[in-house]
Amino acid sequence: MSAQSQDEFIKLLGQHVQQIIIAHLNSSSFYSIMIDSTPDISNREIYTIVVRFTNNFNVEERLISAVELPSKTGLDICNMFFSKIEQLNISPNKLIAQCYDNANNMSGVNKGVQACVSDKLQREVIFIPCGAHSSNLAVKYACDCSTEFTSLFDLLQGLYNYFTASAKRHHVLREKLEASEFGLLVKNLADTRWVNENFYL
DSSP states (O other): OOHHHHHHHHHHHHHHHHHHHHHHHHHSSOEEEEEEEEEOTTSOEEEEEEEEEEETTEEEEEEEEEEEOSOOOHHHHHHHHHHHHHHTTOOGGGEEEEEEOSOHHHHOTTTSHHHHHHHHHTSOOEEEEOHHHHHHHHHHHHHHTOHHHHHHHHHHHHHHHHHHTOHHHHHHHHHHHHHSTTOOOOOOOOOSSSOOGGGGO
């Protein structure tokens, strides 16, 4: 099977799964949305749209779209969302709640996505701040106050820089770690807004 055929096959499977999700969503009485973004490895801002709804009395949470959007303004993100649900034939009338991180462009009461969604629908759509993002920020800022914590991650970054600066050193490290029962490769600290630093330990 050629690479082009594989891509086409994967795309068809994705479309089929998406149609099943949308059918379940449209049969539900209401739904809520979550939108978040992160830059990918090529520095493109990718926004994910996740819906939460009930299906036979079970709560389901499904990713319905990942969209590139070069803008970070609340209005542009809001327009992208409404454009996407229109394209997928999802009614905005069943939308009852929204959940985003604490950034002003998302949760701002004047120009954030939460305000824009309510304005466009001409009714209040409940906004719930994302608890995971809030917890992550609290832990991050608490850890930034600790010299032990920052020293540890500076040391880990220094080790990563030392071993990856030389292909030979990295190869020797990899060989030693593969021979060890507990060996873990050192990793670069992620330069993202949504970081779980215990991944690097």
